Amino acid sequence: MDTFSISRVNNNEYSILYLNGFLDAHTAPELENEIEKLIQEGRFKIVVNFNDLNYISSAGLGVFMGFIEDIRKNGGDIKMCSMSPKIFRVFDLLGFPTLYDIVEEENKAIELFKN
């Protein structure tokens, strides 16, 4: 069952990950692998676009927690955008908006890296 997929777009300074489908304990390792690859490539400025993500559980949120320290130490960050109200609610319940920049549009997330 292929219920989750990620696509990546690289720009000079940053990378954008587009998440699609259902992110749970079964599919979270795929996201983990993708972020690990970015770190190995030295790409620490990451925008995550949630527009096509239908579902997230704490296993998915845990992936972001697992890498954020490493990424910020290297001058990067994870900026999040385009969440549906259902997805945002889960992030909000766990207090993520105080830890991460979560914005409505992808352009705004990219701009945060330029400032």
Place this chain on the structure above:
Amino acid sequence: MFVKRIVGTGLGSQQCVNQIGYEDMPTTECEYQLRIPSETDNLELIRDFVSKVAEKVGFKSDDVGKIELACDEACTNVMKHAYASGQKNGKESLDILIQIDYDKFTLVVTDHGRGFDPDAIKLPDMKEYLAQLKVGGLGIYLMKTLMDEVDYQMQPGVRNQVKMVKYFIDKKNSKLIESEKENK
């Protein structure tokens, strides 16, 4: 308590349950049950089962989403922690029981593994330990936030249960409505 029940195993199965001998106990009107291998690739199936039942009994999509996520978190904890990976034989299963009462939706997740207590997890690899503690902790926090009641009953190796309740009417809101009526 003696419970006479005939329980179906699929979404279409719905049987009434009669409780005999305890008149003061509320009668469970219907039960839905699913037994499924304790593997994460079944999480989607579990979510479909639970959310379809929640929809069927009249919850709005917001509450259906809360119940679906709380159940996912409970089952994920079982899959990740209740059965030690070295001792798995591939036949571990978990049971999901949904009881519908006149006023509430009760979800019981049962396993027969070593139980899950995030405070008691001790692994030699500290990175893994912290990661598991974090994720497990987030899950339990979410369950408590999303549902009205969460109760654990652990008998390691025998039977571990997480029982979660969602009331059909928000008790806090209904109290407010009652007090508004009194004021008029």
